[in-house]
Amino acid sequence: xxxxxIDSDHQARLGGLNLTTYVTGFVLALILTAIPFGAVxxxxxxxxxxxxxxxxxxxxQILVHLFCFLHLDFSEDNRWNTASGAFTLLILVxxxxxxxxxxxxxxxxxxxxxx
Amino acid sequence: xxxxxEGASVHTASSPNTMVNFGFWVYLMSDVIIFSMLFTxxxxxxxHYNGGPQGHQIFELRDVFLETMAxxxxxxxxxxxxxxxxxxxxxxxxxxxxxxxxxxxxxVGLEVREFLNLVHHGAGPDTSxxxxxxxxxxxxxxxHVTFGLIWIAVMFGQVAVKGISPKVGSxxxxxxxxxxxxDIVWIVVFSTVYLAGVVQ
Numbered sequence: 001x002x003x004x005x006i007d008s009d010h011q012a013r014l015g016g017l018n019l020t021t022y023v024t025g026f027v028l029a030l031i032l033t034a035i036p037f038g039a040v041x042x043x044x045x046x047x048x049x050x051x052x053x054x055x056x057x058x059x060x061q062i063l064v065h066l067f068c069f070l071h072l073d074f075s076e077d078n079r080w081n082t083a084s085g086a087f088t089l090l091i092l093v094x095x096x097x098x099x100x101x102x103x104x105x106x107x108x109x110x111x112x113x114x115x
Numbered sequence: 116x117x118x119x120x121e122g123a124s125v126h127t128a129s130s131p132n133t134m135v136n137f138g139f140w141v142y143l144m145s146d147v148i149i150f151s152m153l154f155t156x157x158x159x160x161x162x163h164y165n166g167g168p169q170g171h172q173i174f175e176l177r178d179v180f181l182e183t184m185a186x187x188x189x190x191x192x193x194x195x196x197x198x199x200x201x202x203x204x205x206x207x208x209x210x211x212x213x214x215x216x217x218x219x220x221x222x223v224g225l226e227v228r229e230f231l232n233l234v235h236h237g238a239g240p241d242t243s244x245x246x247x248x249x250x251x252x253x254x255x256x257x258x259h260v261t262f263g264l265i266w267i268a269v270m271f272g273q274v275a276v277k278g279i280s281p282k283v284g285s286x287x288x289x290x291x292x293x294x295x296x297x298d299i300v301w302i303v304v305f306s307t308v309y310l311a312g313v314v315q
Contacts, residue, residue: 017201022194029187037180040310050314058306062299069190069295081140088144092151103159 017071025068032061139289143296146259150300153255154307157248161312165243170312173238175229179309182225183301186260189218190298197291203279208287212271215294219264226257249308256304259297266290 036054039045045053066072074082161170192215199207230250233239240250270290273283 017197019195019198022191022198026187026191026194029190033180033183033187036306036310037176037183040313041176047314051311054306054310054314058302061302065190065295065299065302069194069298070292080137084137084141084144088147091148095148096151096155099155100158 028064153252160244163244167242185222
């Protein structure tokens, strides 16, 4: 990992770290929190639509936090962070998706329904 | 990846691509796996009430919203502490670390109050699989935040006593990763456990 010159190196390090980025992230996070809470507390949508809204807002807000607060992007500097993150995501999908799928199909066949 | 040379500046020490920062990142990724397994456990047993209360009967969304706001405000105040670190303003770092601590403590206080209320109303972790999973998942996150508060207090002391050195700056950078990471986990908690739990 070599860098061109001092200036660009300095820029890269302080790249994501400025007040505008934090405030932008904060305002976006506020909106992305208010929407799902409002949808549930005031019953704006049908239950099925509400669940989708909650999920979509959560995913977008996680991305906002990653970019604006953790300053994670796909630049050269963050390559190994991104790579380990992507590997973690793969494991997560296999573990979480696999387990939920397994139990979801197990319960009706074994009558282990919630009581 | 060896920016952490002797006599490095605050900027260099808190750069994302030092080996020690990458090591901490890998720890955070392992924490992601822990939390995702707790979420999985919660989702698989969330409808097993065992005759006990259901989510929509016990969750106070107003308090959950306040907890969410406390953590979100603590995220931006920690960001302001980091900006002051890079401007090498010691008092600014101390001020924003203290405010971050107060918001974090507010979050933990609200959560402890919620847990005590639940136990008091016969909805403790021994009531049902749903509540066991709930207390384990939310409690694990709350424990992380509590350790984050201890870490913030320690770093407040280090900045106050040692000033802004490259080593202190490097530690603050990893603490900021930890703190922002916990806010991300909380997004999944309030979405999966509380909001979706009340809708169903």
